[in-house]
Amino acid sequence: MLRRRLExxxxxxxxxxRKSAAFLHFHEDPDGLFADLKRAxxxxxxxxxxxxxxxxxxxxxxxxLARLS
Numbered sequence: 106m107l108r109r110r111l112e113x114x115x116x117x118x119x120x121x122x123r124k125s126a127a128f129l130h131f132h133e134d135p136d137g138l139f140a141d142l143k144r145a146x147x148x149x150x151x152x153x154x155x156x157x158x159x160x161x162x163x164x165x166x167x168x169x170l171a172r173l174s
Contacts, residue, residue, distance in 0.1 A: 106163055112170050123173070129166065144169050 107113060107129070113121045119131040131140050137154035140162050153159045 107166065110166070110170065112174075123170070142166060142169065 121129040129142050140151045140153045141148040151162045153162050
C-alpha cells in the first residue's frame with residue numbers, strides 16, 4: 106500500500122521519502138518489526154508486527170500526508 110502512494114518514493118527497500126526528506130523507514134529488532142514515521146518533524150516509532158498494527162500505521166501515514174498537503 107505504501108508503494109502505491111504517489112507522494113512517497115522508496116529510495117531503498119523499506120525507506121520512504123516525501124519530496125527530498127526521509128519520511129518512513131522500517132527495521133527489525135528482537136521485540137519485532139517497527140516503523141519510524143516522521144510526524145511534525147520528529148520520528149515516532151510504531152510497532153508493525155501484526156496486521157492490526159500495520160493497518161494503524163497506514164492510517165497514521167495517510168493522516169500525516171493529508172496534514173502536509
